[in-house]
Amino acid sequence: MRYLPALLAVSAVPALADTIKITVSDDSFDPETATAEKGDILEFHFGAGNHSVAAGEFDSINGPCVPSNEGGFFSGYFDVNSGESDEVFRVTVNDTEPIVFYSTQGRECAGGLIGGVNIKDKGQLEKYREDAAALSQGVAPPKVFGGVVAKAGSDSSDDGDDDSSDNNDGGDDDGDDDDGAAGSVRAGLAGVVGAAGLVAALMV
Ligand SMILES: *[C@@H]1O[C@H](CO)[C@@H](O)[C@H](O)[C@H]1NC(C)=O
Ligand SMILES: *[C@@H]1O[C@H](CO)[C@@H](O)[C@H](O)[C@H]1NC(C)=O
Numbered sequence: 001m002r003y004l005p006a007l008l009a010v011s012a013v014p015a016l017a018d019t020i021k022i023t024v025s026d027d028s029f030d031p032e033t034a035t036a037e038k039g040d041i042l043e044f045h046f047g048a049g050n051h052s053v054a055a056g057e058f059d060s061i062n063g064p065c066v067p068s069n070e071g072g073f074f075s076g077y078f079d080v081n082s083g084e085s086d087e088v089f090r091v092t093v094n095d096t097e098p099i100v101f102y103s104t105q106g107r108e109c110a111g112g113l114i115g116g117v118n119i120k121d122k123g124q125l126e127k128y129r130e131d132a133a134a135l136s137q138g139v140a141p142p143k144v145f146g147g148v149v150a151k152a153g154s155d156s157s158d159d160g161d162d163d164s165s166d167n168n169d170g171g172d173d174d175g176d177d178d179d180g181a182a183g184s185v186r187a188g189l190a191g192v193v194g195a196a197g198l199v200a201a202l203m204v
Pocket of ligand 2: 071072073091092093094099145146147
């Protein structure tokens, strides 16, 4: 149920929050770096290929291309034949600390598919990329977390009620059942089945 706090945080975002669009393609995050304020939303778009985005950590003892120890996010894989995925991955920015992220796919992080937000020292990102180049592959978190999969073009600063169910439908493609709304839909169904079972029992 890690999604519930995330959704509440998104709904609490004031209307003035910026949405920062970052497009993931075979060879880059575009833009590679961006500046964001607290409450802004990073909106990852996925171009052709099979890519993902996960938060890493600068100066991690685990090295580059490894999920951050605390917090962070992972979009899961977006496999896109051509053009751009009709779903996006949205992450709320909680502070102005530097964030480094990478694609967890195969050797993409080693190949330099790395970007960042609020990078104060460009050399830090370059060093991350140099260290990554020595790796045979990146590490992916076990499941999607830390953000919301949503229909591209849907409102990200809405009250969340209508949208969140749409968003969660989209987010459920990967078969995870870790999101709040899907959980309550399931609970609702269980209730219906339970009631039907009770009626059946009464009729016997
Ligand atoms: C996308 O990449 C992931 C990770 O390598 C893989 O598990 C998944 O099967 C790929 N999706 C498709 C449709 O090939
Ligand atoms: C901001 O906080 C939310 C809620 O805890 C979390 O889901 C999200 O991943 C955080 N954002 C970043 C950039 O870590």
